[in-house]
Amino acid sequence: xxxxxxxxxxxxxxxxxxxxxxxxxxxxxxxxxxxxxxxxxxxxxxxxxxxxxxxxxxxxxxxxxxxxxxxxxxxxxxxxxxxxxxxxxxxxxxxxxxxxxxxxxxxxxxxxxxxxxxxxxxxxxxxxxxxxxxxxxxxxxxxxxxxxxxxxxxxxxxxxxxxxxxxxxxxxxxxxxxxxxxxxxxxxxxxxxxxxxxxxxxxxxxxxxxxxxxxxxxxxxxxxxxxxxxxxxxxxxxxxxxxxxxxxxxxxxxxxxx
Numbered sequence: 706x707x708x709x710x711x712x713x714x715x716x717x718x719x720x721x722x723x724x725x726x727x728x729x730x731x732x733x734x735x736x737x738x739x740x741x742x743x744x745x746x747x748x749x750x751x752x753x754x755x756x757x758x759x760x761x762x763x764x765x766x767x768x769x770x771x772x773x774x775x776x777x778x779x780x781x782x783x784x785x786x787x788x789x790x791x792x793x794x795x796x797x798x799x800x801x802x803x804x805x806x807x808x809x810x811x812x813x814x815x816x817x818x819x820x821x822x823x824x825x826x827x828x829x830x831x832x833x834x835x836x837x838x839x840x841x842x843x844x845x846x847x848x849x850x851x852x853x854x855x856x857x858x859x860x861x862x863x864x865x866x867x868x869x870x871x872x873x874x875x876x877x878x879x880x881x882x883x884x885x886x887x888x889x890x891x892x893x894x895x896x897x898x899x900x901x902x903x904x905x906x907x908x909x910x911x912x913x914x915x916x917x918x919x920x921x922x923x924x925x926x927x928x929x930x931x932x933x934x935x936x937x938x939x940x941x942x943x944x945x946x947x948x949x950x951x952x953x954x955x956x957x958x959x960x961x962x963x
Contacts, residue, residue, distance in 0.1 A: 708810030708928035814867030859916035
């Protein structure tokens, strides 16, 4: 039996203020706490996307009816979950794009970065990358080094999020290696229990790098990755009476062979 892992992408020009009432009480408080409008819009896009997509998988549950809480490490989760198996999810945002990973295969982490993020520099690599990662980076042609910095940073962020530990695991401790020229990525010198985590690097659209990490929970189940790009105008089409929504999707499926 194959599992399912989906990546949903939403451009940031989506105006979703009309759906702020979908947010739960804690989410409303957090939304207000951001203060400045750009960060409020960013948070709202992620939460509306999450609730709409969850209702895509469970059409009998309206977007406003989902109860989203946080575990002891602050990672959002469903409580209770009306779906079986219970989906696990993770959100990320970079300039111009919000992404949501939904997993029916186990804990998942996702990170998206804009290729031209001025913060992702060789200086950052020296500070946060392992010695092996930094040495391998220096061996690449100069024109390829910046993209590798972006790839490694997204992998590290997604890896920590899949673990649910945040920055409690040092970034240098999760080290990755690329089997060039094929570009296959793997954990290098992993901490105990982390080697079996599965890693993907995806390019959902030009100028954006996404990393997906599926945490190991015992038996490894083959899974397919669906990629959905949602156009803002078609994200939500509400039925005024029933509160149902329809998502316009054009999924691309990447099959993983194990």
